[in-house]
Amino acid sequence: MARRFDLIVFDWDGTLIDSAGAIVACIQAACRDLGLPVPDPARARHVIGLGLADALAHAVPTLPPAEYPRLAERYRAHFLARDAALPLFPGARDLLERLRARGHALAIATGKSRAGLARALGHAALGALFDATRCADQTAPKPAPDMLLELMAELGVEAPRTVMIGDTSHDLRMAASAGVAAVGVSYGAHPAASLAACAPLALVDSVAALDRWLAANA
Numbered sequence: 001m002a003r004r005f006d007l008i009v010f011d012w013d014g015t016l017i018d019s020a021g022a023i024v025a026c027i028q029a030a031c032r033d034l035g036l037p038v039p040d041p042a043r044a045r046h047v048i049g050l051g052l053a054d055a056l057a058h059a060v061p062t063l064p065p066a067e068y069p070r071l072a073e074r075y076r077a078h079f080l081a082r083d084a085a086l087p088l089f090p091g092a093r094d095l096l097e098r099l100r101a102r103g104h105a106l107a108i109a110t111g112k113s114r115a116g117l118a119r120a121l122g123h124a125a126l127g128a129l130f131d132a133t134r135c136a137d138q139t140a141p142k143p144a145p146d147m148l149l150e151l152m153a154e155l156g157v158e159a160p161r162t163v164m165i166g167d168t169s170h171d172l173r174m175a176a177s178a179g180v181a182a183v184g185v186s187y188g189a190h191p192a193a194s195l196a197a198c199a200p201l202a203l204v205d206s207v208a209a210l211d212r213w214l215a216a217n218a
Contacts, residue, residue, distance in 0.1 A: 005181070005218045007157040008099055009148060011166035012110040012117065013048055014188025016096075017124065019086045020167070023048050023189075026082070027059055030074035034067075036060050048189040049111040049168040051141025083116075084123050089187070091207040096129045099214065105155050108133040109147040109164065109174070131155055142170040145178035152178075163201070163218065165210065172198035185210060 014020040024044040031038045039059045047055035056068050063071060099106060106129055110117055114135045121127040132154050134147040141147075152162055164175035167188025172195060175182035184195035184203045195203055202217070204210045 003103065003218070004161075005104065005163045006161040007105045007107060007152065007155055007163075008214070008218065009107045009109050009151060009162065009164045009180075011049060011164075011168070011171045011188075012108055012112060012120065014167035015165060015171075015185055016088060016092045016126075017086055017120065018089050020045060020048055020189040022079070022082045022086060026075050026078035029078045030071055031060060033074045034071060036063060036071070045189045049142055049166070049170040051111060051136040052113075054141060055111070083119060086120075086123070088124055088126075089207045091211060093124075093126065095207060095211045095214070096126065098211070099218075100129055104218065105131045105157065107131055107151045107155065109142070109151065109166075109171075110134070111136045111142060111170070113137045142168075143173035143177060145174055148174060148178035148180055152180075167195075169194050169198050172200050175200075183210065183213065 010016055013023060024041050027044045028038050037060060044059055047058045052072055053068060056063060056071055096106060108130055112135055114137055117133060117135050132151050134151055139146040139150055148164060159179040163181045163183060164171060165183045167185045168190045172182045172184055182200045184200040186192035186195055186203060186205045192203060202213050204213055
C-alpha cells in the first residue's frame, strides 16, 4: 500500500499516555488548596490540551488572571508527585515503533510545557522515536494551527501528507485550522460525541483500533 501520510503528529496527554484522570484530580486539588471553586470532572477534563492561561480561565472562570500563577504552582506541585508513574496506554510504544519502521516521520503537539514534555518523554523513554515536538509555551497553543504549521515547516511535509491524532476537540480544531486531516481517539479526555462533532477522518476507541486504522489508511 502506498503511504498516504508522511508525517503523523500525536497529542501526548490522553492520546499516548493515560494521564487525563490524574490531570483532573490535580486541577481539583490545586483549587482546594487555594479555597477556590472546584470544577466538576467534565469541566476539568475539557481544559486538557489547552495552554495554561486558557485552561485556568475555563476551569475556574471567576479567578482573576493575576492569580493564575498561584493556581498553576499548586497544580504543578500535585502533578509532579504523579508524573513519573503515569503509564503509556497499552500498545502505544509498539504502535510508534511500527510507524517508524514503515518510514513515517513522527511528532508531538501538546499543551504541556517544554520542560514538562521533556520530563514525560524521559520517564517513558520515547524521545528517540520523535522527529520534532511543539509545546504550548513555544508557540500559540491549541486550537490555533501554529503547532502543526511549525512542525510541517520544520520537517518539510505539506498539509495533505500530514495527519493529527488526538483525544480532544482542541486537537481536532487545530488540525482543521491547519488544513490537516485528523483522527480522534475517544479513550482520553473528551467524549466521543465532542470529537465526532469536529468531523475527524476517523474516530477510534482504543490504541489497538488506532493501530489497525493507521495500518490500513496511513
